[in-house]
Structure formats: structure tokens, C-alpha cells
């Protein structure tokens with residue numbers, strides 16, 4: 001990309017298609033620094049005023065569009081504002097850059113408005129669309145962007161990068177919990193993640209053997225780190241679903257860690273999918289004013305019941 005820029009052939013619009021947390025935002029800001037850096041040679045230098053302003057999120061020629069908090073969408077007013085800004089002369093006499101992240105949060109009207117800018121881009125502008133699910137964008141938008149696939153680094157690369165930038169920690173366990181998302185892991189407290197993951201695992205194992213207190217557990221989980229805990233519950237269910245399909249060897253190879261599944265109650269596959277659906281529902285209603293404690297308690301009882309139903313002798 002640096003070579004394309006040096007040759008004056010940087011496209012007007014790039015779609016950065018990333019795996020979740022793989023670094024699409026980071027790459028978008030890197031391209032912003034590339035074109036806004038004050039040094040033509042060796043850009044982005046990382047130390048000039050232009051680069052430093054981008055890093056601080058305060059460059060007047062860089063506009064970042066994110067979903068509004070209430071709608072979780074990028075709205076048409078935001079896109080219109082961006083289009084107006086891009087049409088003006090840049091503050092520094094160089095490029096103007098717009099980042100839309102996640103671009104798959106553009107609603108239909110906003111996408112239509114953006115199309116106008118993509119069709120007739122003002123000179124010296126770059127639009128960067130960061131998306132994990134580009135298929136959710138209209139084909140008219142996709143056809144006007146050059147696509148760049150941002151792949152997640154390998155596990156070994158991610159761990160060594162996290163150790164370099166964040167210091168020591170059980171980064172393998174953090175990535176086991178959060179998925180292959182090093183940028184997400186970089187913002188996490190590794191010790192806290194490992195602790196929550198271990199606690200959830202213990203509680204779920206206990207629930208399948210009927211040794212848990214669903215009320216106390218649900219109350220504790222509803223109070224803190226709920227999205228992380230739901231993620232941990234999903235991981236736990238995924239492991240068991242994989243076991244059912246004979247994926248045990250594959251699984252341990254993929255995510256060997258301190259948490260190799262020990263022999264727990266046999267849950268049948270339909271129950272496991274039923275539980276996974278309940279977790280998905282809980283996740284999608286996180287913002288809604290529902291009684292989270294009660295929903296979690298129901299989930300734990302569902303687990304207890306299904307485990308008890310398949311091995312009635314244990315209780």
C-alpha cells in the first residue's frame with residue numbers, strides 16, 4: 001500500500017475485510033498516517049505532527065464514522081457530514097481521510113448516501129471501510145471499493161506480539177477465551193480474563209453434576225463481566241458440541257491449554273444446541289432491560305436439567 005501511495009495510485013476507497021479483532025481498525029489508521037504523514041519518504045514516520053495527530057485521534061483531515069450509541073448503526077446524517085467535509089479543501093493542504101468502522105453498520109439510507117461520494121470522489125480523498133461481514137453491504141458499494149483481506153495472525157505470532165506490547169501474561173488462555181482476536185486481547189487484562197474463564201468453566205461443570213447454586217451464580221454473573229461470561233459459556237458449549245462430532249483430537253490440537261475437557265456428564269447434541277440458542281438470545285438482548293439474573297438462572301437450570309435427564313443415576 002505504501003508503494004501504491006508513493007506511485008500516486010492509492011485507490012479512493014478501500015474495503016478492509018477483517019476477521020473480528022484481527023486489526024482492521026489498526027490498518028485503517030496506518031493508511032491514514034501513510035497519507036497524512038508530513039514526510040514523503042519513509043511514511044508513515046510515526047513521529048511528525050501529522051502522524052502524532054492521527055495516533056491521538058485529533059487530525060483535522062481525518063474523520064471517523066462509528067455507529068451511534070442509540071441505534072448501533074451508521075446513519076445518513078453522519079455520512080452527509082462526512083461527504084461535506086471531504087468536499088472541502090483539506091486543512092493541511094494534502095489528503096482527507098474518512099474511516100467507517102464497522103462499515104457493515106451502515107444502514108440502507110446511509111449506504112445510499114455514501115454511494116454518491118464513492119461514485120464521484122473528491123480529489124485527494126481516501127475512504128476506508130472496515131468490515132467483518134462485507135456481504136451485509138450493498139453490491140454497489142462493494143464494487144467501488146478495492147478489497148483488502150486482513151487475516152488474523154497465527155497463534156504464535158499473536159502471542160509473541162502481545163508479549164512484546166503488553167508484557168507477560170497467559171496470552172494463550174486469553175486467546176482461547178476471546179477467539180483469535182489479538183487486537184481485542186491487547187485491550188484486556190489477561191489475569192482477569194483467565195480468572196473469569198476458569199470460574200465460568202468450574203460453575204458450568206458443577207451445574208452439570210448438580211452441585212451448583214444457580215441463584216447465587218446467576219446473581220454473581222449478572223453483576224459483572226456478563227458479555228465475557230456469555231462468551232465463556234459459548235466456548236464451553238462449543239467444546240462439548242465438537243466432542244460430539246468426534247472432534248476431540250482436532251480440538252485439543254487447536255486449543256491445547258490448561259482446560260482440556262475432563263469427563264463431564266453426557267449432554268445430548270440437541271440439548272447442547274438448545275443451550276447455545278439460549279445463550280445467543282441472552283447476548284442479543286443484553287441491551288434490553290430484562291432481568292439478566294433471572295435469564296442466567298433459567299439457563300443454568302436448563303443445563304442442570306438436561307445433564308440430569310441424560311444421567312439420572314447421578315442425583
Ligand SMILES: [Zn+2]
Nearest residue numbers: 037045048051
Ligand atoms: Zn509522519
